[in-house]
Amino acid sequence: MAETGSNRAPETGAFFQRDRQWHPPALTPSYKSSVLRSPQKALVSFDNTLSESTGPVFGHAMLGELDNDLIHNFARPGESAIGERIIVHGRVLDERGNGVPGVLLELWQANAGGRYRHKREGYLAPLDPNFGGCGRAITGEDGGYALRTIRPGPYPWPNGPNDWRPAHIHFSVFGHGFAQRLITQMYFEGDPLIWRCPIVGGISNKAAIEALIAALDMQSTIPMDALAYKFDIVLRGRRSTLFENRPEGN
Amino acid sequence: MAQSLDRLKESPSQTAGPYVHIGLTPNFCGIGGVYASDLGSSMINDQTKGERIELRIRVLDGTGTPLREALVEIWQADANGFYNSPAEMRGAADPNFPGWGRQPTDTETGVCLFQTIKPGRVPFRDGRLMAPHITLWIAARGINVGLHTRLYFSDEEKANAEDPILARIEHRLRVPTLIAERQRDTYVFDIHLQGEKETVFFDS
Ligand SMILES: [Fe+2]
Numbered sequence: 001m002a003e004t005g006s007n008r009a010p011e012t013g014a015f016f017q018r019d020r021q022w023h024p025p026a027l028t029p030s031y032k033s034s035v036l037r038s039p040q041k042a043l044v045s046f047d048n049t050l051s052e053s054t055g056p057v058f059g060h061a062m063l064g065e066l067d068n069d070l071i072h073n074f075a076r077p078g079e080s081a082i083g084e085r086i087i088v089h090g091r092v093l094d095e096r097g098n099g100v101p102g103v104l105l106e107l108w109q110a111n112a113g114g115r116y117r118h119k120r121e122g123y124l125a126p127l128d129p130n131f132g133g134c135g136r137a138i139t140g141e142d143g144g145y146a147l148r149t150i151r152p153g154p155y156p157w158p159n160g161p162n163d164w165r166p167a168h169i170h171f172s173v174f175g176h177g178f179a180q181r182l183i184t185q186m187y188f189e190g191d192p193l194i195w196r197c198p199i200v201g202g203i204s205n206k207a208a209i210e211a212l213i214a215a216l217d218m219q220s221t222i223p224m225d226a227l228a229y230k231f232d233i234v235l236r237g238r239r240s241t242l243f244e245n246r247p248e249g250n
Numbered sequence: 251m252a253q254s255l256d257r258l259k260e261s262p263s264q265t266a267g268p269y270v271h272i273g274l275t276p277n278f279c280g281i282g283g284v285y286a287s288d289l290g291s292s293m294i295n296d297q298t299k300g301e302r303i304e305l306r307i308r309v310l311d312g313t314g315t316p317l318r319e320a321l322v323e324i325w326q327a328d329a330n331g332f333y334n335s336p337a338e339m340r341g342a343a344d345p346n347f348p349g350w351g352r353q354p355t356d357t358e359t360g361v362c363l364f365q366t367i368k369p370g371r372v373p374f375r376d377g378r379l380m381a382p383h384i385t386l387w388i389a390a391r392g393i394n395v396g397l398h399t400r401l402y403f404s405d406e407e408k409a410n411a412e413d414p415i416l417a418r419i420e421h422r423l424r425v426p427t428l429i430a431e432r433q434r435d436t437y438v439f440d441i442h443l444q445g446e447k448e449t450v451f452f453d454s
Contacts, residue, residue: 010336016260018453023263024394031265033392036312037443043453046418050372051385051400052454054335055325056350064285073284095258106289108273116269117281120319132284134276170266170273176337178325179454181387183396185264199265202394208262234258 014048015179015236016095024202031198032159052179053238058104060138067136070109070149074132081131083112083150085226088186088214091143092173095237099143103235106136106172107147114153114165123155148226154193166193166200175235186231187213263396266389270321275354290323290352293366297346300329300367304436305401307362309355309388312444316360320390323352324364324401326383331370368403374414381409381416388441398452401439404432415452424450 026038066073071081092103110116110133113125117133137145152167168185175181187194194200194213203209211234220228271279275288294302305324309317327333332343334350343349353362371379381402388397402410410416410429419425427449430437441449 010339012337012339018260020395020453022259026394028394031392031394033265034394035392037317037390037392038394039397039448039451040444041424041448041450043451044419045453046415047375048454049374049380049415050333050338051325051327051380051383052398054333054337056334056348057336058289062289067285074281093258095260097256097258106273108269116272118269118272118279120268132272132276132281134273134281134284136285170264170270172266172274173261176335178385178387179398181323181396181398182261182263183266183270183389184261203262203264208259211259211261212264234261236260237257 011176011238012053013238013240014053015177015238018236022205022208024204028198028202030160031202034202048177048179053177055174055176055178055180057102058138058174063136063138068145068147070131070133070135070147073135075130079130081111081150082128083131083152085148086151087146087148087220087222087226087228088169088231089144089146089217089220089228090214090230090232092139092145092175092233092235093143094175094235098237099139099141100175100235101139101141101143102176103139103143103145104136104174105139105145105233106134107169108134109149109152109169110155112150112153114155125153125155151188154191159198163198164193164196166191166197171233173233173235177238180235182233182235184233185212188229189213189216263394265391265394266321266396268319268391270319270389270391271354274321274352278354288352290350293348293351293364295346298367299344299347300369302435303366303368305364305366305384305430306436306438307355307364307386307401307441308360308439309390309441310360310443314445317355317390318357318360320355320360320362320388321352322355322362323350323387324366325350325385325387326366327369327372329367329370331372333372371409376414378412378414379409381406381413383413383415386441397443398454399441399449400428400452401437402429403437404429419450424448
């Protein structure tokens with residue numbers, strides 16, 4: 001058994017079934033890239049085996065001091081990234097509402113002008129020499145995490161003739177089982193571009209979209225320094241194993 | 251009205267987009283100095299037990315063109331069939347094998363390579379052994395929800411024939427889409443997102 005960094009007994013049950021109606025479908029034609037990249041045949045369903053209910057563990061020891069600080073983790077000594085300084089914090093919970101400790105969160109984003117540091121990126125907004133655009137954190141015992149960054153700018157992208165992404169931060173999330181693996185995006189409260197975005201619009205349920213919109217959190221701001229947004233992430237919950245069927249004789 | 255079940259809904263998935271490398275393999279895309287190395291880029295060391303193998307994986311779109319900005323993650327048991335995970339209750343896995351790896355597809359050829367070991371057999375829920383396999387998870391621009399599939403091995407015909415997951419696949423013609431072809435110590439595996447050869451993807 002690998003170390004969890006937690007005092008809790010590890011949970012081993014199968015995960016709740018994923019609600020595919022809540023997620024965007026594979027094919028969302030107004031997001032053109034999905035057209036040739038969406039499987040067309042039915043997914044083959046099966047209850048989790050050990051291959052899905054287990055997953056890798058990432059210890060706090062792997063983190064560098066500035067991993068969760070995108071304002072400084074790429075900046076020259078004494079300098080910092082340009083933009084609206086923000087704290088992003090929240091908890092990773094499972095569908096039962098329990099905080100999930102030891103979750104690796106990896107994030108990436110554009111700079112304040114909406115430009116990514118990537119050689120395939122062609123937007124005319126300039127790079128910020130002090131902003132790389134990646135960061136990571138591991139949740140604590142209660143599932144909590146906190147990051148410091150700048151608010152990314154919206155950016156135009158080649159899809160429709162004039163599509164703009166709302167300001168967003170990409171999040172990659174590792175729970176305790178590989179079946180919980182998730183990549184999603186965080187949006188910002190009040191951004192009018194959210195409701196015009198073909199990628200967001202792939203989600204049909206308004207409440208599901210709202211679950212990806214971080215709320216401005218004035219109680220967590222740092223006065224004279226940074227605003228704050230609260231963003232909780234929910235991973236699949238595990239079924240109870242209390243009355244699990246066992247094969248005869250076991 | 252009945253009482254509330256007080257359950258939350260899973261956060262909806264959104265595409266990883268074209269710049270997934272910035273977040274998940276920053277050194278690969280030229281963002282150096284933030285992390286010492288890209289997570290999951292190396293899976294084995296001198297002490298890892300098991301047969302050394304290479305996986306040569308491509309992800310192809312509906313026109314047969316390989317994706318050149320995809321990200322592939324793998325999760326597998328060690329040589330004895332144990333997962334290096336707290337949820338593995340049967341015994342201790344090889345401490346020199348994390349079981350998890352992550353690679354970007356090559357920006358020119360679309361090939362991604364994993365240096366790993368052949369996994370042992372892992373029991374199914376009822377105790378029968380599954381055939382040796384590796385779980386794959388694929389993220390890329392245009393993929394709204396990460397895709398889950400498995401890689402099985404062409405030189406494990408007998409084990410594959412009794413594998414309970416492969417047995418669930420109703421259209422038997424599709425089973426070979428999950429079987430990587432052995433060429434010396436390399437297993438070649440093409441994942442077809444669409445079309446006649448569409449790979450079997452799972453919901454589990
Ligand atoms: Fe983006």
